[in-house]
Amino acid sequence: MPSLQESKLAFIGGGNMASAIIGGLVNKGVSKQNICVSEPWDVNREKLAAVGVRTTTDNTEAGGDADIVIIAVKPQVTRGVCEELGASWSNRKSLPVVVSIAAGITLSSLQEWSRTGDGRFAHVVRVMPNTPALVSEGASGAFAGEDVTASEKDLVNALLSSVSKATEWVDREELLDVVTGLSGSGPAYFFAMVEHLVTSGMSQGLSKEQATRLASQTCLGAGKMLVESTEEPSQLRKNVTSPNGTTYAALQTFEAEGFEGIVDKAVKAAIARAAELGTTLAK
Numbered sequence: 257m258p259s260l261q262e263s264k265l266a267f268i269g270g271g272n273m274a275s276a277i278i279g280g281l282v283n284k285g286v287s288k289q290n291i292c293v294s295e296p297w298d299v300n301r302e303k304l305a306a307v308g309v310r311t312t313t314d315n316t317e318a319g320g321d322a323d324i325v326i327i328a329v330k331p332q333v334t335r336g337v338c339e340e341l342g343a344s345w346s347n348r349k350s351l352p353v354v355v356s357i358a359a360g361i362t363l364s365s366l367q368e369w370s371r372t373g374d375g376r377f378a379h380v381v382r383v384m385p386n387t388p389a390l391v392s393e394g395a396s397g398a399f400a401g402e403d404v405t406a407s408e409k410d411l412v413n414a415l416l417s418s419v420s421k422a423t424e425w426v427d428r429e430e431l432l433d434v435v436t437g438l439s440g441s442g443p444a445y446f447f448a449m450v451e452h453l454v455t456s457g458m459s460q461g462l463s464k465e466q467a468t469r470l471a472s473q474t475c476l477g478a479g480k481m482l483v484e485s486t487e488e489p490s491q492l493r494k495n496v497t498s499p500n501g502t503t504y505a506a507l508q509t510f511e512a513e514g515f516e517g518i519v520d521k522a523v524k525a526a527i528a529r530a531a532e533l534g535t536t537l538a539k
C-alpha cells in the first residue's frame with residue numbers, strides 16, 4: 257500500500273465537505289497533483305482548480321487509477337455514483353480503498369453498490385469528518401469493514417489525521433451515526449450559538465462586528481481550553497461561575513429552559529435522521 261504522500265486521491269463530489277478536506281490536505285503539504293476531484297458544478301470546479309488540484313466532470317476518470325476514492329456526494333446521490341464507479345473498475349487489477357463520508361449510508365450498501373462488473377467488492381471505510389478539517393482542526397469518526405487490511409486502515413487514518421485533531425475509530429457501525437449527531441453536524445451547533453450570542457449582544461447595543469469578534473474569540477478560547485486543559489468541561493464551567501454572579505444567572509436560565517434536554521433532543525434527531533437516510537436509501 258502506498259503512503260498517503262504517494263497515494264493518488266480521488267474525490268467524487270467537490271462541495272463543502274470535500275473542499276474542506278482538500279484544503280486541509282493541501283495545507284498539510286499533500287501533493288496537489290495527486291488529488292483529482294470530480295464535480296459537475298463549474299463554480300465549485302473553478303474554486304478547486306484555483307487551489308491547484310486536478311478537476312474533472314467525469315467520475316470514472318477521477319476514480320480510474322486512484323488508490324483512495326472518497327465518496328463526497330449527498331447521500332441521495334451515493335448509490336448512482338458507486339454503481340458508476342464499480343462498473344468502471346471491472347478492468348482494474350487491484351481496487352481502490354473506498355472512503356464514504358455520506359451520512360447514514362451503510363457499509364453493506366456501499367459495498368454492494370460499488371461491486372465491479374466482474375463481481376469483486378472494494379474495501380470500504382465509512383468516515384464522518386467535519387468542516388473544521390479546512391483549518392486542520394477537524395474531528396472525525398471512522399468504521400472499517402472486516403475485509404479492510406491494517407495497512408489500508410493506516411492509510412485512511414493518515415488521511416483523516418492530516419485534517420483532524422481527533423480521529424475516533426468505532427467498533428460498531430451504528431456509532432458512526434452518533435458521531436454524525438455529535439461532531440459531524442456539531443460545528444453548526446456552535447455556529448448557531450455564536451449567531452444567537454451576536455444577535456443578543458447587538459440587541460443590547462454592541463455593533464455586529466464587535467459582537468461577532470467577542471463571541472467568536474470566546475468560542476475559540478473555550479474550545480482551546482477544552483482540548484488543552486486537564487480539567488473536565490464541568491470544572492471549567494464552574495471556574496467561570498462565581499457564586500450568585502453573572503454566569504450563575506445565565507446558567508440558571510439555561511437550566512430553567514431545559515438546555516441539556518434541548519441538546520440531547522437535537523443530537524438524537526441528527527442520529528435518527530442518519531439512520532433514516534441509511535435505511536430508506538438502501539432500498
Ligand SMILES: NC(=O)C1=CN([C@@H]2O[C@H](COP(=O)(O)OP(=O)(O)OC[C@H]3O[C@@H](n4cnc5c(N)ncnc54)[C@H](OP(=O)(O)O)[C@@H]3O)[C@@H](O)[C@H]2O)C=CC1
Nearest residue numbers: 269270271272273274297328329330331357358359385386
Ligand atoms: N457538510 C458537512 O459538514 C458534512 C457533510 N458530510 C457528508 O458529505 C457529503 C457531501 O456533503 P456536502 O459537501 O455538504 O454537500 P455539497 O452539496 O456541498 O457537495 C456535494 C457535491 O457533489 C456534487 N455532485 C452531485 N451529483 C454528483 C455526481 N453524480 N457526481 C459527482 N459529484 C456530484 C454536487 O454538485 P451539485 O451541487 O451541482 O449537485 C456538490 O457540489 C454528504 O453525503 C454529507 O452527508 C459529512 C460530514 C460533514
Ligand SMILES: O=C(O)[C@@H]1CCC=N1
Nearest residue numbers: 358359436440441442
Ligand atoms: O447535515 C448533514 O446531513 C451533513 C452530515 C453531517 C454534517 N452535515
